[in-house]
Amino acid sequence: MITVERALEILKTETSPLRGEWKAVAASRGRVLAESILSPIDMPSFNQSAMDGYALNAVEGKDNYSVINEVAAGSDEEPELQPGEAVRVFTGAMVPATANVVVQQEWVERSGNVIRLTHEIQLGQHIRLQGGQIKTGELALEAGVVLNPAAIGFLAGLGITQAHVIKEPKISLITTGNELIEPGNELNRGQIYESNSAMLCAALEAYHFNAHTVAKVRDDYALTKKAIETELEKADLVILTGGISVGDYDFVGKALGEIGVRELFYKVNQKPGKPLYFGTLGDKIVAALPGNPAAALTCFYRYVLPVLNQMAGKGFTGLEEIELPIREAYFKKGERAEFLKAKIKAGCVSQLGSQSSAMLNSFAQANALIYIPADRGQINKDERVQVLKF
Amino acid sequence: MITVERALEILKTETSPLRGEWKAVAASRGRVLAESILSPIDMPSFNQSAMDGYALNAVEGKDNYSVINEVAAGSDEEPELQPGEAVRVFTGAMVPATANVVVQQEWVERSGNVIRLTHEIQLGQHIRLQGGQIKTGELALEAGVVLNPAAIGFLAGLGITQAHVIKEPKISLITTGNELIEPGNELNRGQIYESNSAMLCAALEAYHFNAHTVAKVRDDYALTKKAIETELEKADLVILTGGISVGDYDFVGKALGEIGVRELFYKVNQKPGKPLYFGTLGDKIVAALPGNPAAALTCFYRYVLPVLNQMAGKGFTGLEEIELPIREAYFKKGERAEFLKAKIKAGCVSQLGSQSSAMLNSFAQANALIYIPADRGQINKDERVQVLKF
Numbered sequence: 001m002i003t004v005e006r007a008l009e010i011l012k013t014e015t016s017p018l019r020g021e022w023k024a025v026a027a028s029r030g031r032v033l034a035e036s037i038l039s040p041i042d043m044p045s046f047n048q049s050a051m052d053g054y055a056l057n058a059v060e061g062k063d064n065y066s067v068i069n070e071v072a073a074g075s076d077e078e079p080e081l082q083p084g085e086a087v088r089v090f091t092g093a094m095v096p097a098t099a100n101v102v103v104q105q106e107w108v109e110r111s112g113n114v115i116r117l118t119h120e121i122q123l124g125q126h127i128r129l130q131g132g133q134i135k136t137g138e139l140a141l142e143a144g145v146v147l148n149p150a151a152i153g154f155l156a157g158l159g160i161t162q163a164h165v166i167k168e169p170k171i172s173l174i175t176t177g178n179e180l181i182e183p184g185n186e187l188n189r190g191q192i193y194e195s196n197s198a199m200l201c202a203a204l205e206a207y208h209f210n211a212h213t214v215a216k217v218r219d220d221y222a223l224t225k226k227a228i229e230t231e232l233e234k235a236d237l238v239i240l241t242g243g244i245s246v247g248d249y250d251f252v253g254k255a256l257g258e259i260g261v262r263e264l265f266y267k268v269n270q271k272p273g274k275p276l277y278f279g280t281l282g283d284k285i286v287a288a289l290p291g292n293p294a295a296a297l298t299c300f301y302r303y304v305l306p307v308l309n310q311m312a313g314k315g316f317t318g319l320e321e322i323e324l325p326i327r328e329a330y331f332k333k334g335e336r337a338e339f340l341k342a343k344i345k346a347g348c349v350s351q352l353g354s355q356s357s358a359m360l361n362s363f364a365q366a367n368a369l370i371y372i373p374a375d376r377g378q379i380n381k382d383e384r385v386q387v388l389k390f
Numbered sequence: 391m392i393t394v395e396r397a398l399e400i401l402k403t404e405t406s407p408l409r410g411e412w413k414a415v416a417a418s419r420g421r422v423l424a425e426s427i428l429s430p431i432d433m434p435s436f437n438q439s440a441m442d443g444y445a446l447n448a449v450e451g452k453d454n455y456s457v458i459n460e461v462a463a464g465s466d467e468e469p470e471l472q473p474g475e476a477v478r479v480f481t482g483a484m485v486p487a488t489a490n491v492v493v494q495q496e497w498v499e500r501s502g503n504v505i506r507l508t509h510e511i512q513l514g515q516h517i518r519l520q521g522g523q524i525k526t527g528e529l530a531l532e533a534g535v536v537l538n539p540a541a542i543g544f545l546a547g548l549g550i551t552q553a554h555v556i557k558e559p560k561i562s563l564i565t566t567g568n569e570l571i572e573p574g575n576e577l578n579r580g581q582i583y584e585s586n587s588a589m590l591c592a593a594l595e596a597y598h599f600n601a602h603t604v605a606k607v608r609d610d611y612a613l614t615k616k617a618i619e620t621e622l623e624k625a626d627l628v629i630l631t632g633g634i635s636v637g638d639y640d641f642v643g644k645a646l647g648e649i650g651v652r653e654l655f656y657k658v659n660q661k662p663g664k665p666l667y668f669g670t671l672g673d674k675i676v677a678a679l680p681g682n683p684a685a686a687l688t689c690f691y692r693y694v695l696p697v698l699n700q701m702a703g704k705g706f707t708g709l710e711e712i713e714l715p716i717r718e719a720y721f722k723k724g725e726r727a728e729f730l731k732a733k734i735k736a737g738c739v740s741q742l743g744s745q746s747s748a749m750l751n752s753f754a755q756a757n758a759l760i761y762i763p764a765d766r767g768q769i770n771k772d773e774r775v776q777v778l779k780f
Contacts, residue, residue, distance in 0.1 A: 074568030153589025178464030199543025
């Protein structure tokens with residue numbers, strides 16, 4: 001049995017980003033750039049008006065200009081202006097090479113084809129110069145950047161349609177247990193509804209990990225082994241729930257050993273989630289979580305999520321970790337570290353009732369986990385504790 | 391022109407949650423419950439073992455028990471135990487009514503069909519009692535709860551497959567502008583690549599608003615009006631970009647007036663994003679954002695996101711708002727409030743370069759916006775400023 005801290009260290013060391021793939025920019029939000037992108041164009045690619053108004057071939061001291069033409073946004077016309085002449089322009093339109101200033105329309109009085117300036121102007125004003133944002137060949141975005149909405153817009157604005165991004169991990173989920181029955185069916189005595197798959201798929205989706213499939217197997221050694229083998233072929237990460245404890249029907253550990261999965265660790269000194277297993281087979285990762293829903297979800301947040309982010313190229317980061325004062329005193333019995341379902345409210349954190357590993361009631365109300373390290377016992381009211389926010 | 395604060399007040403007052411709909415629980419993560427859910431079952435629905443071990447009909451002072459049978463998880467068998475008898479049980483299995491304790495297997499020595507207890511036991515231990523988590527008819531989840539992964543698991547565990555949840559807002563995005571061309575095509579002089587749709591779709595997706603469509607129109611009054619009418623029929627929220635300024639080709643304002651959209655406000659005393667418009671038509675909302683990408687995205691984060699969350703039943707909440715010390719002094723010129731692209735790092739916030747409303751470079755690197763209220767000018771180094779985190 002290892003500590004929480006050691007388990008995290010091992011996972012941080014033993015996992016790494018997936019390879020790159022070419023992907024449509026518009027569908028790459030949240031992805032990490034596998035290689036830097038240089039701009040293929042000047043942006044803007046012409047001198048661009050930042051205002052609705054007039055482009056002038058301005059002459060010092062002159063207030064009246066004759067309007068000889070107009071340039072709408074998107075037009076490739078470029079009228080030639082003599083000193084003292086103006087063209088009507090609009091935001092985003094090309095400013096002719098012979099103009100040296102744009103004046104917003106609120107700063108002119110127009111009568112017929114003559115405009116009179118009502119304000120002092122500065123040469124060059126309201127012209128976005130060609131290449132002012134970025135020039136052809138300059139670094140647009142660096143490898144390792146996470147493509148947020150602004151980055152997607154930026155790349156689209158450069159006319160880039162494909163980017164080389166780190167692959168999204170493919171995830172297979174395998175639930176085990178003879179007692180499990182699908183929601184919607186009649187419950188016989190001794191059976192419970194299978195809820196881990198819906199819960200973990202929702203958790204994956206919450207963090208935008210969409211490439212997952214679900215398999216369900218009975219407590220049978222051959223079927224369990226076959227399912228793990230099949231899913232390992234398809235997925236980068238296989239998540240199992242249940243079957244990893246010490247019972248006679250817990251076939252997961254044995255099957256993983258037979259398949260040749262190398263154990264990273266088994267059993268962590270924590271509550272809930274003691275019988276947690278991680279292993280690797282080549283580049284693939286196997287996470288075997290406890291069957292109890294609340295324990296499985298706790299392990300997902302604390303261990304699986306940072307592994308997934310690491311695989312996606314975002315580093316070994318999971319839930320946001322902060323320190324907050326605890327609203328009521330808490331006494332931790334025993335020598336295991338604890339994750340408590342908790343609610344952050346008004347700058348404080350409270351632990352919620354029903355901390356049993358099988359119970360999801362309080363988890364459904366929670367927006368955080370409190371982490372109590374193994375060596376702590378009495379936690380006083382208002383003491384600052386470590387909090388994982390989701 | 392109104393203040394940022396007044397604009398937010400108006401939107402908070404004038405928007406409201408959509409109606410409820412029945413939806414598969416497994417597909418309802420992030421949705422808000424439109425009505426409370428009572429449990430249809432006892433959970434667990436039988437006395438359940440919390441351990442791999444032995445269920446005993448325990449007798450005080452007795453250490454040796456004969457094992458007469460076993461109950462696997464999922465089995466409906468319920469052997470009858472006489473005092474002094476035990477059955478093998480596994481985590482999740484039914485504990486027979488005639489047993490009064492479960493002993494974990496690590497606490498017994500077994501030889502043949504006899505087990506000897508090696509530890510002191512407490513009657514009732516390791517039995518999860520029928521209905522211990524929730525009883526039939528008790529409140530499972532209250533109306534207004536956001537269905538997080540744990541809540542999805544909890545409902546699935548109760549066998550519930552459908553929930554009455556607030557609808558997800560349907561969103562239509564309309565981009566306007568003759569100068570816009572699709573990325574992937576050759577750029578002619580005077581044209582720019584259309585990037586607002588990819589950027590805003592990514593922003594919507596980042597916050598799990600997936601029900602959106604995109605329409606693109608040229609600067610033409612009749613086409614603009616027709617597009618707005620068509621999208622208003624399909625969508626709960628129509629987002630426009632561009633065409634809302636004072637130029638001769640800005641047809642959006644006129645079209646909205648003709649269609650009968652009631653203006654909530656037009657023009658906000660802010661930079662970027664001054665020409666921001668919101669209106670309503672019945673229950674529908676129209677947001678007309680500036681055409682400049684960075685301005686459009688700023689307005690999305692500050693105004694559109696809280697409106698969407700309100701429509702989805704989550705209240706008028708958008709980006710997380712915190713206060714942080716600013717790393718360098720900043721001087722705000724002019725009387726408009728400002729949103730600065732910024733980066734939070736090591737407990738401080740820095741404003742990034744290139745704050746022009748047309749530039750996305752710095753936005754692509756940003757993880758926050760700094761808000762400088764209209765009445766502020768000089769901001770000193772280390773002064774605490776309002777930060778919107780994304």
